[in-house]
Amino acid sequence: MSEKELAQHIIRLVGGKENIASVQHCATRLRIVVHDKDKINVKEVENLDKVKGSFFNAGQYQIILGTGLVNRVYDEAMTQLNLAAESPVPEDTTSKPVYGNKFQRAIRMFSDVFVPIIPVLVATGLFMGLRGLLTQEAVLGVFGMTPDDIPNQLLLFTQILTDTAFAFLPALVCWSTFKNFGGSPVIGIVLGLMLVSNSLPSAYDVGSGAAEPLVFFGFIKVAGYQGSVLPAFATGVLTAKFEKWLRKRVPDAIDLIVTPFVTLVVGIVLALFVLGPILHTVENVVLYAVEGLLTLPFGIGGLLYGSFGQLLGIFGIHHILNFLEISMLANDGWNYLNPIGTCGNVAQAGAVLAVAIKALSAKTKQVAYPSCLSALLGITEPAVFGVNLRFVKPFIMAMIGGGCGGFLASLLGLRATGTSITGIPGTLLYLNEQLPFYILVNVVAFAVAFVLTYFFGFHSKMENQA
CATH class of the missing domain: 1.20.1310 (5 helical Cullin repeat like)
Incomplete structure (x- = not known):
């Protein structure tokens, strides 16, 4: 059965186009929100060739297809449903059912934001692993080399591969957040890059004591947010919603100029002076708590x-x-x-x-x-x-x-x-x-x-x- 035929059968067995509210996917599963779950023929879906199982979770009917295949079936389904595969997830819940309690919807929101950036972080992790292997003395010794024999240019090249994604992580998070909350992704990218601007002391330098944070208004300490996730996520959510609110009120004639300008100003002020200092502290507390749990004695x-x-x-x-x-x-x-x-x-x-x-x-x-x-x-x-x-x-x-x-x-x-x-x-x-x-x-x-x-x-x- 081809991906096109599989997508056709899935659409039919979940109640047809008119019963589908939205379609998304993660690494292995096609995730469908329907208007009436009673119209889904679960048994026939699970009997389809290449379908490995299905279940309901957090208001979604999730069909297990496996890596690679799920992407192709998703693309075919979106084509047959006449939806744009790269369009933002709609915020208007009046046109579709809302399933799951608030906690489940919040977790699903986290999923929708972080799943798209995981492939880049996986690749970065693999680069780190390979660099660790190739720079070990035991491995180099096989070729009659020592760590001192590795050219500085090669080490610099490997650092580019391993450090870039995490150094600009806020830009990735803001981009994905804007995309999922209906904002302009390009504004999200720029806002995220502002959080790691070279004009700000690096978070890594401040953490190591090599630099001092900037002090605004005599008490707000500001530094870059290299490697931070929560401040970028919260900033992206609020600023994307603000941009949507603003576009409804700014006249079309000046929207191109006014909306991006005001959105970025409000976003960076929120990030640097309000959300950032508070949420960065919260983020560190959560990390220390989890690491403390994992390192309990015995x-x-x-x-x-x-x-x-x-x-x-x-x-x-x-x-x-x-x-x-x-x-x-x-x-x-x-x-x-x-x-x-x-x-x-x-x-x-x-x-x-x-x-x-x-x-x-x-x-x-x-x-x-x-x-x-x-x-x-x-x-x-x-x-x-x-x-x-x-x-x-x-x-x-x-x-x-x-x-x-x-x-x-x-x-x-x-x-x-x-x-x-x-x-x-x-x-x-x-x-x-x-x-x-x-x-x-x-x-x-x-x-x-x-x-x-x-x-x-x-x-x-x-x-x-x-």
């Missing part, structure tokens, strides 16, 4: 997050972690959540493989075996929603496996150079002295989940009960 933090962090995806609030991981990396270059979270993903692979081996149903095996590989590559939705959560006990065994791996990762002090990739691809974030330990914790998580599921978490009779 591996307790890793045990808790490795076990229960897997529940975040079920409740649709896992995207809040994007903010935390990005902030951690921007703050000191390390991601403390990734090594523990990856144990949870790999544990799901162990549990689903045990189900695949013991299952009698050809349909269960057909879904479970590919889901194991997918989870090992960092995509757990097919394993979680298609198999483990369906039988319940395998998911619980995966939580235990993830907790064991997370416990060990916490004791070993593992930390990643990037974000958003786990399992086998995540190895690239540990191309340093941590690599053997990264492999060890994942093997432990996989093995514990597999053994527990095989002997205690699944039997073939459960297939008739699910």
